Amino acid sequence: MRVLVAEDHRVLARTVATGLRRQAMAVDIAATGDEAERMCLLTAYDVLILDRDLPVMSGDEVCRRLRELTDPPRILMLTAAGELTDRIYGLTELGADDYLPKPFDFTELVARIRALSRRIPKPAPALLHFGNLTLDETRREASVDGHPLELSPKETAVLHLLMRAGGAPVTHDDIVRTVWDEHLDTRTSVVRTTISRLRGKLGDPGLIRTDKGEGYRLCD
Numbered sequence: 001m002r003v004l005v006a007e008d009h010r011v012l013a014r015t016v017a018t019g020l021r022r023q024a025m026a027v028d029i030a031a032t033g034d035e036a037e038r039m040c041l042l043t044a045y046d047v048l049i050l051d052r053d054l055p056v057m058s059g060d061e062v063c064r065r066l067r068e069l070t071d072p073p074r075i076l077m078l079t080a081a082g083e084l085t086d087r088i089y090g091l092t093e094l095g096a097d098d099y100l101p102k103p104f105d106f107t108e109l110v111a112r113i114r115a116l117s118r119r120i121p122k123p124a125p126a127l128l129h130f131g132n133l134t135l136d137e138t139r140r141e142a143s144v145d146g147h148p149l150e151l152s153p154k155e156t157a158v159l160h161l162l163m164r165a166g167g168a169p170v171t172h173d174d175i176v177r178t179v180w181d182e183h184l185d186t187r188t189s190v191v192r193t194t195i196s197r198l199r200g201k202l203g204d205p206g207l208i209r210t211d212k213g214e215g216y217r218l219c220d
Contacts, residue, residue, distance in 0.1 A: 128160070
């Protein structure tokens with residue numbers, strides 16, 4: 001899942017981004033409303049966490065503009081104003097998908113993001129299968145022949161991407177952009193390292209094949 005955090009409070013933005021990355025989400029940060037709009041026009045985010053009180057362009061205006069897109073991200077509005085009238089206005093007049101007043105509990109934020117992502121109209125079965133591999137997309141749990149695998153969040157996210165591809169190659173850059181975020185150098189070795197660890201945990205080094213010039217794919 002790819003998330004954009006539009007929040008001008010730098011400490012809060014970094015804290016939220018760090019926490020979401022630990023949940024295997026790819027997270028970018030925007031500090032102003034115009035930057036958030038520009039990034040959403042350039043990148044297909046699944047969920048936008050949008051503070052209403054942003055500089056340059058308000059979160060309200062960003063929400064209005066993004067709603068004019070053919071395929072806008074799901075928008076979770078954040079605000080220090082927690083009155084019922086504010087929530088109703090954000091949901092009905094601005095077109096936000098959800099509304100969370102500050103201060104908020106991080107576990108609730110994660111739950112709301114995951115709930116929003118499930119509303120995205122994409123074919124996503126609860127269980128993915130490839131050979132003797134099974135991945136529960138909801139619980140983020142993988143198994144081989146019914147035996148659970150102890151995978152890190154990033155390893156799970158990479159495996160999920162490969163299984164969704166169904167044996168088609170997934171490029172190194174696509175893995176970086178989907179599993180990590182825009183600040184990670186695409187020349188980094190972190191993908192190769194993660195793939196290497198994943199092969200070891202799957203117990204079959206040949207299950208993930210490296211196709212020179214094309215990327216990585218699962219093999220029967």
